[in-house]
Amino acid sequence: MSYKLFIPGPIAVSDKTLRAMARPMIGHRSGDFISLYRSLQPGLQSLFGTRNGVFLSTSSAWGVMEGALRNVVRRKVLCCMNGAFSDKWLDVARRCGLEAHGLQAEWGQPVDPAALRAELAKGGYDAVTIIHNETSCGCMSDLPALAAVLREFPDVISIVDTVSSLSALPIEQDALGLDIVLAGSQKALALPPGMAVFSVSARALARAATAPARGYYFDLVEFQKNHEGGMTPSTPVIPLIYALQSKLEDIAAEGIEARFARHARLNRLVREWGFARGFKLFPQEGFGSVSLNCFANTRGIDLLALNTKLKARGFLIDGGYGKLKGKTFRISNMGDETEATMHELLAALDASLKEIGA
Numbered sequence: 001m002s003y004k005l006f007i008p009g010p011i012a013v014s015d016k017t018l019r020a021m022a023r024p025m026i027g028h029r030s031g032d033f034i035s036l037y038r039s040l041q042p043g044l045q046s047l048f049g050t051r052n053g054v055f056l057s058t059s060s061a062w063g064v065m066e067g068a069l070r071n072v073v074r075r076k077v078l079c080c081m082n083g084a085f086s087d088k089w090l091d092v093a094r095r096c097g098l099e100a101h102g103l104q105a106e107w108g109q110p111v112d113p114a115a116l117r118a119e120l121a122k123g124g125y126d127a128v129t130i131i132h133n134e135t136s137c138g139c140m141s142d143l144p145a146l147a148a149v150l151r152e153f154p155d156v157i158s159i160v161d162t163v164s165s166l167s168a169l170p171i172e173q174d175a176l177g178l179d180i181v182l183a184g185s186q187k188a189l190a191l192p193p194g195m196a197v198f199s200v201s202a203r204a205l206a207r208a209a210t211a212p213a214r215g216y217y218f219d220l221v222e223f224q225k226n227h228e229g230g231m232t233p234s235t236p237v238i239p240l241i242y243a244l245q246s247k248l249e250d251i252a253a254e255g256i257e258a259r260f261a262r263h264a265r266l267n268r269l270v271r272e273w274g275f276a277r278g279f280k281l282f283p284q285e286g287f288g289s290v291s292l293n294c295f296a297n298t299r300g301i302d303l304l305a306l307n308t309k310l311k312a313r314g315f316l317i318d319g320g321y322g323k324l325k326g327k328t329f330r331i332s333n334m335g336d337e338t339e340a341t342m343h344e345l346l347a348a349l350d351a352s353l354k355e356i357g358a
C-alpha cells in the first residue's frame with residue numbers, strides 16, 4: 001500500500017529529489033565531488049545564518065548530537081529537556097560517560113530562559129544542549145531569548161538541535177552566537193533519512209581540538225580540515241548529497257523568505273482546521289511549532305482507527321510519540337507541501353473522522 005507521509009519525519013520526498021539520487025556515483029576524493037560539495041555551501045550557509053562551513057555527516061542527527069558532546073564537554077553539560085528527544089540527550093551524554101545535568105520542563109513547555117540563566121549561574125558547566133523544535137510534542141522554544149542568556153556565559157559551548165526547524169523558519173547561528181547547530185535530512189529538507197548537516201563555530205572547534213577522546217567518525221577537527229579541501233572525513237552518502245543539491249536549487253527557486261512564509265501559512269491552516277473541530281494544541285500557547293502541529297486528543301478519538309482509514313485514502317499522520325501515544329496526534333507541514341496538498345490531507349482526515357463516527 002502506498003501512502004503519503006504527514007508524520008513529522010521522515011516526510012514525503014519529491015520525484016525530482018528521488019531522480020537526483022539516481023545519478024551515477026563519483027569518487028569522494030575527485031574534483032567532481034569537491035565541486036559538488038562546494039556548490040552546496042552558499043545555500044546551506046543561508047539556511048543556518050552562518051559564515052562557518054556547513055559539514056555533512058553520513059549519519060542521522062543522533063550521530064552529530066552524540067559526537068558534539070564528545071568533542072566539547074570537558075567538565076559538565078546541561079541538557080535542557082522538554083520532550084522525548086531532549087530528554088534522551090541527557091541519557092546519551094551519560095552513556096558517553098560525561099557528567100550531565102538535566103534542566104527539566106514539562107513536555108510541551110518551552111525551555112525557560114530564566115531557568116537556564118539560574119542553572120548556568122551555579123557554575124561548573126562548559127556546554128549546553130537545546131532542542132529548538134521539540135518534534136515529540138510540537139513545542140518550539142524561543143531560540144533568540146535562550147541565545148541571549150547563553151551569551152552571558154562565554155565559557156559554555158551551545159549545541160543546538162534544529163532537526164525539525166531548519167529551513168522552515170530563519171535560523172541565525174552567527175547573529176545569535178550559537179556554537180554547534182545541526183539538523184537531519186528527513187525533516188523540513190524533505191530528503192530521505194541518513195544524513196545530518198551541521199555547522200560549528202571557531203570557538204567550538206578550538207574546544208574540540210583539546211578533547212582527548214573525541215574519536216574519529218565525529219571528530220569536528222577532521223570535519224573542518226576536510227571541509228577546507230571540499231570533502232568529508234569518510235566516504236559520504238553521495239546519493240543524499242545529490243538530493244541536497246537538488247533541494248537547495250528548489251529553495252533558491254522558491255526564495256527562502258517565500259519558503260518560510262509558506263511553512264507559516266500551512267501551519268496556521270492545519271491549526272485552524274484542528275481548532276474548528278474541537279481540538280486544542282498540546283504545547284503551551286505561543287510556543288507551537290511552525291513545522292508541525294501537535295494536537296491534544298481532547299475528543300478521545302481512536303487514533304489507530306483514524307490512521308487506518310486515512311491510510312486507505314493514501315495518507316498517514318502520527319498518533320503520538322512515546323508517552324503521548326494516543327493522547328496527541330501530530331501533523332507535519334514540512335517540506336514541499338502547498339495549500340492544495342494540505343487541503344487534500346484535511347479532506348481525507350474529515351472523511352476518516354466521519355467514518356469512525358468521531
Ligand SMILES: Cc1ncc(COP(=O)(O)O)c(C=O)c1O
Nearest residue numbers: 060061062085133135163164184
Ligand atoms: C528534534 C529531534 N531531534 C533529534 C531527532 C533524532 O533524529 P534521528 O533519529 O534522525 O537521529 C529527532 C527525530 O525525530 C528529532 O525530531
